[in-house]
Amino acid sequence: MANPVQEFNDVFPVLADELIAHLRSIHIPENAIEWFDRSMRHNVLGGKMNRGLTVAETLRILKRGEELSKEEIFKANLLGWCIEWLQAFFLVSDDIMDNSKTRRGQPCWYRVGGVGMVAINDAFILESAIYFFLKKHFKKDAYYVELIELFHETTYQTELGQLLDLITAPEDDIDLTRFSIEKHAFIVRYKTAYYSFYLPVALAMHMAGVKDEAAFKQAEDILLPLGEYFQVQDDYLDCYGKPEVIGKIGTDIEDNKCSWLINQALDKATPEQVKVLHENYGRRDEANVIAVKEIYNEIGVEGLFKAYEEESYTRLNALIAKLDHPLLSQDVFTSFMKRIYKRTK
Amino acid sequence: MANPVQEFNDVFPVLADELIAHLRSIHIPENAIEWFDRSMRHNVLGGKMNRGLTVAETLRILKRGEELSKEEIFKANLLGWCIEWLQAFFLVSDDIMDNSKTRRGQPCWYRVGGVGMVAINDAFILESAIYFFLKKHFKKDAYYVELIELFHETTYQTELGQLLDLITAPEDDIDLTRFSIEKHAFIVRYKTAYYSFYLPVALAMHMAGVKDEAAFKQAEDILLPLGEYFQVQDDYLDCYGKPEVIGKIGTDIEDNKCSWLINQALDKATPEQVKVLHENYGRRDEANVIAVKEIYNEIGVEGLFKAYEEESYTRLNALIAKLDHPLLSQDVFTSFMKRIYKRTK
Ligand SMILES: [Mg+2]
Ligand SMILES: [Mg+2]
Ligand SMILES: [Mg+2]
Ligand SMILES: [Mg+2]
Ligand SMILES: [Mg+2]
Ligand SMILES: [Mg+2]
Numbered sequence: 001m002a003n004p005v006q007e008f009n010d011v012f013p014v015l016a017d018e019l020i021a022h023l024r025s026i027h028i029p030e031n032a033i034e035w036f037d038r039s040m041r042h043n044v045l046g047g048k049m050n051r052g053l054t055v056a057e058t059l060r061i062l063k064r065g066e067e068l069s070k071e072e073i074f075k076a077n078l079l080g081w082c083i084e085w086l087q088a089f090f091l092v093s094d095d096i097m098d099n100s101k102t103r104r105g106q107p108c109w110y111r112v113g114g115v116g117m118v119a120i121n122d123a124f125i126l127e128s129a130i131y132f133f134l135k136k137h138f139k140k141d142a143y144y145v146e147l148i149e150l151f152h153e154t155t156y157q158t159e160l161g162q163l164l165d166l167i168t169a170p171e172d173d174i175d176l177t178r179f180s181i182e183k184h185a186f187i188v189r190y191k192t193a194y195y196s197f198y199l200p201v202a203l204a205m206h207m208a209g210v211k212d213e214a215a216f217k218q219a220e221d222i223l224l225p226l227g228e229y230f231q232v233q234d235d236y237l238d239c240y241g242k243p244e245v246i247g248k249i250g251t252d253i254e255d256n257k258c259s260w261l262i263n264q265a266l267d268k269a270t271p272e273q274v275k276v277l278h279e280n281y282g283r284r285d286e287a288n289v290i291a292v293k294e295i296y297n298e299i300g301v302e303g304l305f306k307a308y309e310e311e312s313y314t315r316l317n318a319l320i321a322k323l324d325h326p327l328l329s330q331d332v333f334t335s336f337m338k339r340i341y342k343r344t345k
Numbered sequence: 346m347a348n349p350v351q352e353f354n355d356v357f358p359v360l361a362d363e364l365i366a367h368l369r370s371i372h373i374p375e376n377a378i379e380w381f382d383r384s385m386r387h388n389v390l391g392g393k394m395n396r397g398l399t400v401a402e403t404l405r406i407l408k409r410g411e412e413l414s415k416e417e418i419f420k421a422n423l424l425g426w427c428i429e430w431l432q433a434f435f436l437v438s439d440d441i442m443d444n445s446k447t448r449r450g451q452p453c454w455y456r457v458g459g460v461g462m463v464a465i466n467d468a469f470i471l472e473s474a475i476y477f478f479l480k481k482h483f484k485k486d487a488y489y490v491e492l493i494e495l496f497h498e499t500t501y502q503t504e505l506g507q508l509l510d511l512i513t514a515p516e517d518d519i520d521l522t523r524f525s526i527e528k529h530a531f532i533v534r535y536k537t538a539y540y541s542f543y544l545p546v547a548l549a550m551h552m553a554g555v556k557d558e559a560a561f562k563q564a565e566d567i568l569l570p571l572g573e574y575f576q577v578q579d580d581y582l583d584c585y586g587k588p589e590v591i592g593k594i595g596t597d598i599e600d601n602k603c604s605w606l607i608n609q610a611l612d613k614a615t616p617e618q619v620k621v622l623h624e625n626y627g628r629r630d631e632a633n634v635i636a637v638k639e640i641y642n643e644i645g646v647e648g649l650f651k652a653y654e655e656e657s658y659t660r661l662n663a664l665i666a667k668l669d670h671p672l673l674s675q676d677v678f679t680s681f682m683k684r685i686y687k688r689t690k
Contacts, residue, residue, distance in 0.1 A: 023505070028535075029528055032509045093469070097462045114518075117442045118511045120465055121504055124438070128501040135494060145490060149480060156473040159466055160368070164377045166463045173459075183374055190373075 008053055011077040016040060018136065019129055039109065039122040040129075043088040044081075046104040051087065051200050052080030058204035061331045072207070078137055079147070079203045082130045086151065086195060090158060092123040097166060098255075127155070143206040150206070154199045161190025169258040174282035176266060176274075184263045185228065193227025201332060208327070215325045222319050222333050229312040230340050235259040236305045237345070239296070245345045253292050256282030260308075261301050262292075268299045313341055353398055356422040361385060363481065364474055384454065384467040385474075388433040389426075391449040396432065396545050397425030403549035406676045417552070423482055424492070424548045427475045431496065431540060435503060437468040442511060443600075472500070488551040495551070499544045506535025514603040519627035521611060521619075529608045530573065538572025546677060553672070560670045567664045567678050574657040575685050580604040581650045582690070584638070590690045598637050601627030605653075606646050607637075613644045658686055 019040070023033050056076035060068060068076070094100075095108035096119060102108060110119035130151055138144045165187045168178045198220050205216065238250030239261055252259045265277060273295050280288040296302070320333045364385070368378050401421035405413060413421070439445075440453035441464060447453060455464035475496055483489045510532045513523045543565050550561065583595030584606055597604045610622060618640050625633040641647070665678045 026505075028505055028531065029509060029513075031512060031523070032505070035508065035512055093465050097465055099462075117444075118508070118515075120438050120442055120468075121507050121511060123465075124504045125501070125508065128497065128504055131494075131497040132501065135497075145493075148490075148493060149476075152473065152476040152480075156470070156477065159469045159473055160371075160373055160377070162466050163380065163463075163470065164374060166466060167376060167380055168374075170463075178376070186373065 004053060004056060005049075007073055008049065008056065008077045008080060011074060011081055012045070015078065015081055015129075015133060019132065022132070035122075036125065039115075039119075040088075040126070042106070042109050042112065043092050043122070043126060044084050046106065047084065047087070049080075049084060051196055052077070052084045054200035055080040055083070055204050055207075057335070058201050058332050059207050061329050061335070062204060062208040062210075062327070064329065075137060076204065076207055078133060079207070080200065082133055082151065083195070083200055083203075085126050085129050085133075086155065086199075089123050089127040090162075090195075092119055092126065094162070096120065097162075099171070143209075146206050147203065150199065150202055154195050157190050157194040158192075161187050161192070161194075165191055165258060169256050169282075171256050171282070174256050176262070176278055176281055179258050179263055179266060181263045181267060184258055184260060187258060188228050188231040188260075189224050192231050193224045197223040197227035197230070197336070205327075210327045212325070212327065215327050218323060218325050218328060219332075222316065222323070223336075225312070225319070226316055226333070226336055226340075229309075229316065232260040232305070232308060232312075233340065233343060235261055236302075237343075239293070240302055240305075241344065247345065253281060253289050254284050261296060261305075264301055264304050265296055265299050268304075269295065273298065309342065313337075349398060349401060350394075352418055353394065353401065353422045353425060356419060356426055357390070360423065360426055360474075360478060364477065367477070380467075381470065384460075384464075385433075385471070387451070387457065388437050388454050388467070388471060389429050391451065392429065392432070394425075394429060396428045396541055397422070399545035400425040400428070400549050400552075402680070403546050403677050404552050406674050406680070407549060407553040407555075407672070409674065420482060421549065421552055423478060424552070425545065427478055427496065428540070428545055428548075430471050430474050430478075431500065431544075434468050434472040435507075435540075437464055437471065439507070441465065442507075444516070488554075491551050492548065495544065495547055499540050502535045502539040503537075506532050506537070506539075510536055510603060514601050514627075516601050516627070519601050521607070521623055521626055524603050524608055524611060526608045526612055529603055529605060532603060533573050533576040534569050537576050538569045542568040542572035542575070542681070550672070555672045557670070557672065560672050563668060563670050563673060564677075567661065567668070568681075570657070570664070571661055571678070571681055571685075574654075574661065577605040577650070577653060577657075578685065578688060580606055581647075582688075584641070585647055585650075586689065592690065598626060598634050599629050606641060606650075609646055609649050610641055610644050613649075614640065618643065654687065658682075 016037070020033060020037060023036060056068075056073060059072065059076045091103060092109050095103055096110050096117075100108050101111065109115055109122065110117065115122075131148065134144065134147055134151070138147055164183060168183055168187065201219050201223055202216060205219065210216070235252065235257075237246050238252045238257075238259065241250065243249045252261075262277070262281060266274060269277060276291055276295050280291040283289075316333075316337060320330050320337070323330050323333070361382070365378060365382060368381060401413075401418060404417065404421045436448060437454050440448055441455045441462075445453050446456065454460055454467065455462065460467075476493065479489065479492055479496070483492055509528060513528055513532065546564050546568055547561060550564065555561070580597065580602075582591050583597045583602075583604065586595065588594045597606075607622070607626060611619060614622060621636055621640050625636040628634075661678075661682060665675050665682070668675050668678070
């Protein structure tokens with residue numbers, strides 16, 4: 001049996017060629033094709049591809065060991081790549097909105113020489129590719145409309161999470177009174193959990209022939225809290241993870257991020273501690289960061305996280321154990337859980 | 346009979362309420378709803394609404410006098426509003442990419458206080474609204490998938506036209522050797538004609554029950570050149586129109602636009618004239634603009650336009666006269682033609 005990562009990677013050049021062949025067929029000038037190709041490779045490739053790989057992996061579990069046909073493997077991986085294209089659309093624009101410098105060890109696309117704000121239109125084009133692929137490969141499938149609607153809805157959800165994130169925690173206008181545990185939960189679910197956790201599984205479910213809305217609802221009811229737990233870990237590791245393990249030095253405090261940690265701290269802090277947080281959060285100076293971390297220590301935010309992690313583990317496992325839809329398999333969710341419980345990177 | 350403009354305008358508040366009600370139902374915090382609402386009103390409203398109005402107008406012609414039901418009027422106008430939402434998505438981002446200052450007599454959205462680059466995500470949200478409306482109101486219609494695909498494809502076409510425009514004529518890197526009559530034609534068709542001319546008619550055709558692809562092809566074969574003619578007029582009026590009539594002072598020469606005029610001039614110019622154009626096009630100084638206009642006069646670009654206008658009129662009318670598809674009416678196209686032939690604004 002071929003390696004799933006290899007199978008996944010083999011699909012990218014096929015998809016890239018399809019897009020380029022279409023551009024040639026409508027006689028778009030060659031300089032635009034070169035630009036298109038460069039944007040696609042810079043922005044779609046180079047990530048961890050976890051989301052993309054999950055579609056075929058989930059389909060295998062849902063088919064309970066039945067061997068997938070070559071076509072099924074190709075189509076599942078194609079849907080996985082559609083998530084990677086969707087993510088590229090989000091990341092190109094997120095980096096502009098966050099004024100970021102690097103992404104995946106390279107300059108952000110809009111910072112590449114000569115690109116600038118053209119990157120906005122490049123992001124749009126990345127999104128359009130999804131529907132080009134879906135039409136080309138799924139138009140005859142009974143679940144074609146469901147795939148389209150799922151991508152639309154997930155895109156909209158992510159945009160709404162991004163909106164709330166952007167207006168709650170703008171880098172240049174620090175105001176912690178806008179933060180709250182409820183807003184944090186909304187942002188995390190909408191901005192991350194839908195497209196990273198629910199989308200790949202729901203795509204695989206469509207391919208497996210699942211039609212019952214109750215099955216999708218059961219999957220969502222586990223995957224959204226799972227995604228929330230994952231993002232809370234991300235927030236925790238940004239402050240308490242080992243830089244040499246997580247591969248970067250966290251800057252959520254400097255960046256005025258509406259992180260789980262600051263929301264927990266604000267919730268538990270005395271008026272004096274709140275004052276210190278207000279005076280120091282979202283500022284670039286090392287002294288400010290140290291002052292915030294001192295309050296985190298006083299409040300015991302690390303301990304709150306450990307308790308949250310245990311509570312999440314128990315709660316999510318209970319949700320998984322209760323899962324009884326005949327078309328779903330608990331293994332889909334336990335495999336996620338195993339990968340993320342107590343992760344250090 | 347109610348006034349078509351009034352009927353069209355009456356639909357906007359219904360659609361705005363549907364979006365807001367949905368946001369309330371998912372418990373997005375109130376500050377995000379306010380932002381969403383402000384962005385929508387600023388960006389969707391305030392235009393001439395020609396594209397939006399064309400859907401119901403075309404449907405009336407296609408139904409050959411048969412009175413439209415209240416539901417048909419509502420749905421045709423809803424599709425018209427979807428074009429206006431699509432255009433809002435394009436314009437918000439185009440203004441950022443062009444570093445523009447005003448739009449429809451107001452500051453561009455990204456220049457409104459506190460907005461900035463959040464406008465990119467606001468543009469995405471404007472696009473997502475289209476598919477929210479289509480699902481809500483057309484899911485049960487036989488042509489639902491066709492509507493979705495048409496919006497996807499038109500969006501992609503517009504983005505490809507925008508890409509070519511952006512890399513052919515960047516404001517900060519003037520190089521007229523990138524220009525050509527062929528590129529101009531591609532940009533105009535893709536960036537403007539598909540969404541402004543073909544889309545509203547094709548939407549009405551779907552509502553009228555047209556299924557035959559040949560009918561859509563015939564419509565496209567007239568509407569794309571018609572849109573091209575319209576844009577060439579736009580380029581002409583930018584330089585030779587009366588500012589008090591067109592409502593603005595043209596700046597295509599200063600803005601390094603890949604306009605029909607400069608492409609005609611470059612095509613006909615002597616090497617000496619080409620040199621003057623290269624030295625003066627895309628620059629902000631009045632002396633530079635005057636130098637370019639002098640070359641235009643020497644070459645007789647105005648006369649070339651008049652000849653193009655007559656030739657287009659004859660050619661397009663011949664295309665319309667040949668139109669023989671039983672489901673199409675020549676009136677759809679002659680009504681466009683009447684509105685734009687020899688227009689001065
Ligand atoms: Mg970011
Ligand atoms: Mg961000
Ligand atoms: Mg993080
Ligand atoms: Mg512009
Ligand atoms: Mg532009
Ligand atoms: Mg113009």
